[in-house]
Amino acid sequence: MTKLDKNDRLIRISLLVVAFSAVSVLAVITIFIFEQGTPIMFKYGLRSFLLGSDWYPSEKSFGLLPMIVGSLMVTFGALIIGVPLGLASAIFLTEFSHRRLTRFLKPVIELLAGIPSVVYGFIGLMFLVPFIRENFGGPGLSVLAASIILGVMILPTVISIAIDSIRAVPDSYREGSIALGATKWQTVRMVVLPAARSGIVAGIILGMGRAIGETMAVIMVAGNAADIPGSILQPVRTLTSNIALEMGYASGEHREALFATGVILFVVIMILNTIANLTSARQKKR
Amino acid sequence: MLVRPKTEQKIVQALLYFFTSIAVLVLLFILVVILKNGLPQLSLEFLTKNPADMGREGGILSTIVATIFLTFIALLVATPLGVGTAIYLTEYTVENRVTRIIRFGAECLAGIPSIIFGLFGFILFVNKLKLGWSILSGGLTLAFMVLPTIIRTSEEAIKSVPQTYRLVSFSLGSTRWQAITRVVLPSAVPGIVTGIILSIGRSIGETAAVIFTAGSALRMPSSLFSSSRTMAVHFYILAKEGVSMPKAYGTAAVLVIAILIINLVTYYLMERYIQRKS
Numbered sequence: 305m306t307k308l309d310k311n312d313r314l315i316r317i318s319l320l321v322v323a324f325s326a327v328s329v330l331a332v333i334t335i336f337i338f339e340q341g342t343p344i345m346f347k348y349g350l351r352s353f354l355l356g357s358d359w360y361p362s363e364k365s366f367g368l369l370p371m372i373v374g375s376l377m378v379t380f381g382a383l384i385i386g387v388p389l390g391l392a393s394a395i396f397l398t399e400f401s402h403r404r405l406t407r408f409l410k411p412v413i414e415l416l417a418g419i420p421s422v423v424y425g426f427i428g429l430m431f432l433v434p435f436i437r438e439n440f441g442g443p444g445l446s447v448l449a450a451s452i453i454l455g456v457m458i459l460p461t462v463i464s465i466a467i468d469s470i471r472a473v474p475d476s477y478r479e480g481s482i483a484l485g486a487t488k489w490q491t492v493r494m495v496v497l498p499a500a501r502s503g504i505v506a507g508i509i510l511g512m513g514r515a516i517g518e519t520m521a522v523i524m525v526a527g528n529a530a531d532i533p534g535s536i537l538q539p540v541r542t543l544t545s546n547i548a549l550e551m552g553y554a555s556g557e558h559r560e561a562l563f564a565t566g567v568i569l570f571v572v573i574m575i576l577n578t579i580a581n582l583t584s585a586r587q588k589k590r
Numbered sequence: 591m592l593v594r595p596k597t598e599q600k601i602v603q604a605l606l607y608f609f610t611s612i613a614v615l616v617l618l619f620i621l622v623v624i625l626k627n628g629l630p631q632l633s634l635e636f637l638t639k640n641p642a643d644m645g646r647e648g649g650i651l652s653t654i655v656a657t658i659f660l661t662f663i664a665l666l667v668a669t670p671l672g673v674g675t676a677i678y679l680t681e682y683t684v685e686n687r688v689t690r691i692i693r694f695g696a697e698c699l700a701g702i703p704s705i706i707f708g709l710f711g712f713i714l715f716v717n718k719l720k721l722g723w724s725i726l727s728g729g730l731t732l733a734f735m736v737l738p739t740i741i742r743t744s745e746e747a748i749k750s751v752p753q754t755y756r757l758v759s760f761s762l763g764s765t766r767w768q769a770i771t772r773v774v775l776p777s778a779v780p781g782i783v784t785g786i787i788l789s790i791g792r793s794i795g796e797t798a799a800v801i802f803t804a805g806s807a808l809r810m811p812s813s814l815f816s817s818s819r820t821m822a823v824h825f826y827i828l829a830k831e832g833v834s835m836p837k838a839y840g841t842a843a844v845l846v847i848a849i850l851i852i853n854l855v856t857y858y859l860m861e862r863y864i865q866r867k868s
Binding site: 325332411422426431487513 | 595596598599602603605606607609610612613614616617618619620621623624670671674675677678679682691692694695696697698699701702703704705706707708709710712713714734737738741765766767788791792794795796797798801802822825826829830835838842845846849850852853854857
C-alpha cells in the first residue's frame with residue numbers, strides 16, 4: 305500500500321466518524337431529555353402526568369393535560385388557517401398565475417420563512433390580540449390568536465413544499481387530461497393534486513411539527529393560563545410555553561416535570577417526523 | 591348541484607387568487623409594520639451604544655456583538671461537521687444501511703423544536719460541562735441546531751458537481767481526497783456557502799434555544815464564558831415585559847433587515863449557481 309492510499313483510508317475513516325455527528329447528537333439529545341424527564345413520570349405515574357388537569361408545581365401536582373390539549377388546539381387551529389391558504393397559494397402559483405408573477409412571489413414567500421418567530425409573536429401581540437379583544441371579546445390573548453399566528457408562520461413551509469411537489473408532477477399528465485377535454489381546474493383537481501398528494505401531505509406534517517414546536521411566538525399571544533380553555537377566545541398554554549415560561553426559575557422536581565413536558569413534546573415530534581419521512585419517501589419511490 | 595365546468599373554473603380561479611392575495615398580503619404586512627415603526631428608531635447611536643436602564647435607553651451594540659459571536663461559534667463547529675458528513679455521504683460510500691441511518695438522523699434533528707435544543711444545551715453545556723450561561727454554551731447549542739441544514743445543502747451542492755470532473759481528476763492520477771479537495775469542493779462552494787448563510791439567518795433569529803444557554807445578561811460579552819443577550823432575546827424581553835416598544839421596534843427592524851439581506855444574498859448566489867450549471 306502506498307502512502308497516498310494509506311492517507312486515503314485514514315480520511316475515509318475520519319469522515320465516517322464525522323458523518324455520525326448528526327446521529328450522535330440526536331442520540332445524545334434523546335438520552336439527556338429522557339434521563340432527566342422520565343424518572344418523575346414514573347414516580348408519580350404516567351397517568352397522572354398525561355391525564356391530570358392540575359398544574360401546581362409548588363404543590364407537587366404535575367398534570368399536563370391542559371398543555372397537551374392546548375398544544376393540540378393551537379396546532380389544529382394553525383392547520384385550519386395555514387393549510388387552505390397555503391395550498392390555494394401553491395396551486396395558484398404553479399398552475400394559474402403568470403410565470404413572471406410566480407418568479408417574483410415565490411422568493412418573497414421564501415424570504416418570509418426566514419423572519420424570526422419572535423417577530424411574528426410581536427406583530428400578533430401588537431395588532432391581532434387587541435383586534436380580537438375589541439371585536440370578539442375575551443382577553444384577546446387566546447387560542448384564536450395563537451392559531452392565527454401559527455397558521456401564518458407555517459404558510460411559507462406549506463407553500464414551498466406544495467409548490468415543489470406540484471411541479472414534480474410530469475407535464476404529460478396535464479397534457480393528457482387537457483386533451484381529454486378537461487378544464488384546467490378539473491385537471492388540477494383530478495390529476496395533478498392526486499399525483500402530488502404525498503408531497504403535499506409531507507409539507508403539511510412538517511408545518512404541523514413547526515406549529516407544535518413553536519415557543520416564543522405562542523408565549524407572546526396565547527395568554528399562558530394552565531387551564532383547559534373553554535372556548536377559542538380564552539387563554540391557553542402549550543407544552544412548549546410551559547417549558548419556556550418556568551425553566552428560568554424551576555428547580556428540583558419542578559424542573560424534572562418540565563423535562564417530562566419535553567419528553568412528551570419530543571415523542572409527538574418524532575412520530576410526526578417519521579410519518580413525514582415515510583410519506584415523502586413514498587413519493588420519491590413512485 | 592351541477593355547475594358548468596367553465597363556470598366552476600372561473601369561480602375557483604377567483605377564489606385561489608383571493609386566497610393567495612391574503613397569504614401574500616399578511617406576510618408583507620408584517621414586514622411593512624416592522625420597517626415602518628422600526629426604521630425611525632434606527633440611528634448610528636442605536637447601533638453603536640450599549641443598552642442602558644434595562645434597554646429603555648441607549649442602543650443595542652452589546653446584543654449585536656453577542657449575536658455575532660454566537661453565530662460565529664455555531665458555524666465554526668457546524669460547518670466542518672456538516673460538510674464532512676456531506677462529503678462522506680456523496681463521495682465515499684454508496685446508498686446502504688449506514689447512509690440511511692445518517693440521513694434519518696439528520697432529518698429527525700432538523701425537525702426537533704428549538705426549545706428541546708434549549709433544554710438539552712442547558713443540561714449538557716450549562717450544567718454538566720459547567721460552562722454556565724455563556725456564549726460558548728449558546729454557540730454549541732446553535733451548532734447542533736443548524737447542522738442538518740448544512741448537511742443537506744452541502745450534499746446537494748456536492749452531488750450536482752458533474753461526474754466527469756471526478757473522472758478527469760482520477761485519470762490524471764489523483765487520489766479520491768485530492769479529487770475532492772481540488773476539484774469537487776471548489777465547484778461546490780457556492781452551494782455550500784448558501785447553506786452556511788441560511789444557517790446564519792437561523793442563528794440570528796433564534797430565541798428559545800439561546801435564552802436558556804447563553805442567558806440574558808445585558809452587558810458587553812468579555813469572553814467566551816460570559817453570559818450575554820442576543821438581539822432576538824433582547825427583542826423578546828423588550829416586547830414581552832413591555833420595557834420599551836420603540837426600542838423593541840428598532841431591534842426588530844435591525845433583525846429583519848439583517849435577515850432580509852442574508853436571504854437576498856443567498857437567493858442571488860443560488861440563482862447565479864443555477865445559471866452557471868445550466
